Amino acid sequence: DSGVTQTPKHLITATGQRVTLRCSPRSGDLSVYWYQQSLDQGLQFLIQYYNGEERAKGNILERFSAQQFPDLHSELNLSSLELGDSALYFCASSRRESPGELFFGEGSRLTVL
């Protein structure tokens, strides 16, 4: 158990809909990272927050947004969903601002029909 909690574990929705994925980092970790994993692309970095502030952005679509709350949990919002958004979405946390060793949650599997 990494100590990182993600909900929901599975989500099935339709094209055009909006979903929110939630992540609680390990106790004491200030950084939260979101990654997308698909079969053909591997793990792709989306966005990082450190102590409530956005620190880095990867190839995150404009339809996607995230935030980190004062209690350090984070949410990833995916809107106007398309079939190609079907993937595993992982949250990871680390103690420092720079990643180093990341602790990953078990992921949220999103299926868009």
Added chain:
Amino acid sequence: EDQVTQSPEALRLQEGESSSLNCSYTVSGLRGLFWYRQDPGKGPEFLFTLYSAGEEKEKERLKATLTKKESFLHITAPKPEDSATYLCAVQASGGSNYKLTFGKGTLLTVNP
């Protein structure tokens, strides 16, 4: 742009048959190279961090090594429980140093 290429994509070994996985990388200044293990349906689990060429790290049957262009994960006398996908990632020392760039992984299967 940082790039990580892992080979082979898949590797099947018999129990006790030692082998190596390769990770080639291109990065504008390496801050760190990381190895993770991922079991089906789970998130990646951290194994090693390497920071400079010549460095080696060991854990049970696994040993990771680093050169200026690539890293190897050596698996000695593997057991079926070593079956997993092994991921390599790099962290650059430049402006993009808040992310890890991952390779697509090597799927290792160890048969009893």
